Amino acid sequence: MADGRLVIGTQRYSSWSLRGWLAVRLAGLTVDIDVIPLAGGGRTAALKTLSPNGCVPYLEHHGAVVWDSLSIAEYCAEQDPDLWPADRCARAVARSIAAEMHSGFHAVRSALPMNLGRDKRPPAAGFDEDVLKDIARIDTLWTDARTRFGQDGAFLFGAAFGNADAMFAPVVARFLSYDVPGLSDISRQYMEAVRQHPLMRDWYAQAAQEPTDWHLDVYESLA
Template sequence: MTEGKLLIGHRRYSSWSMRGWLAVRLAKLDVEIEVARFVRPGPTPVIAQTSPNGLVPYLEHRGAKVWESLAVCDYCAEFETSLWPADRIARAEARSIAAEMHAGFRGLRQNMWMNLGRDYSGYGRVPEALADIARIEAIWAGARARHGAGGPFLFGTEFTAADIIFAPVVTRFLTWRPDLSAASLAYMNAVRAFPLVDEWYADAAKEPEDWLVADYEITPPR
């Protein structure tokens, strides 16, 4: 008997689900993982009927109900305190960049969607996406310069909630291959090599072919 459940969407496409799942796994919560197959056009009934905001990830754990991926990260940090940096100043920056990612970057999200199974190198480079990418590279460089010494992640050795929130961005960059600095590429390699990220990719590759969603599999316009 587990202590609850985490409802997520397709691993191949669902960036927000990836964040919730990483947080739950890093906090070692004993919950069942339930994967909802997206229905298109939405809403997906099981998600609409279960999750208060009609979206995934959605976590139920020991009587607590948690939605919104950033709230899931915060809830998980109550069980695994290293999800936020120990240092107050670093923690403030980690929370700020995680919140900024959670709240924005629509240009990137709309033009370089998550698809772990495709190579869209060279596509999606519209001005709105490129502006978001420039800001993300600045965020990564700043966190690494100020707090990253001693480890490959944004705040050093620990894979924190900030890395969780940016992990799906890393997958987008690996799929769409925009031009990036050597430092960004090094950070992305560290995230991609992180065992739980690798596990997510491996599980995504096992999703049945009839789960593919045509809208996310198109060849995008250049």
């Protein structure tokens, strides 16, 4: 019997859901996963009466109610502290970059929406200055974390795929599908490691099984 449930949106598109789902799976919570097809533009009626903020991801676990991806990541780290690095200074950086992802990078998020079905190609309109600035900042964060803290493995803070990687996993998906320019070799290797992580393979496989009538023109028609 499950200890609760995690509600997520269409896996093809829902970048915030991916973050919450990764944290829940990494922590090994035994919860049912309910997928709700998103309507696009924040107008998914079924969510408005479901979660306190009308959004996914949304977690119920042993009587606790948790919404918002970063809160879910923190809740999961209470169950499994290894989701953050053990070293205090590394952990401070991991939390900071996870928070920076959560509150920032608006240009990348709006110009390059996650669509796991998109073939690897740049947007027809190219990359504007704000998007390139976000890409450069993310490249710096990844390169810095990998160089300073990640030497003993393939992820930002080493061998373990943790909360910081979970927060950036949808960015990896975007950077791959929009074939973004200007990334260091270190970032490119990191993206490949994230893409090949078993949980990411699972997520992509599940997304590929979603009914095609869940596809949204607003994302599919992006040239």
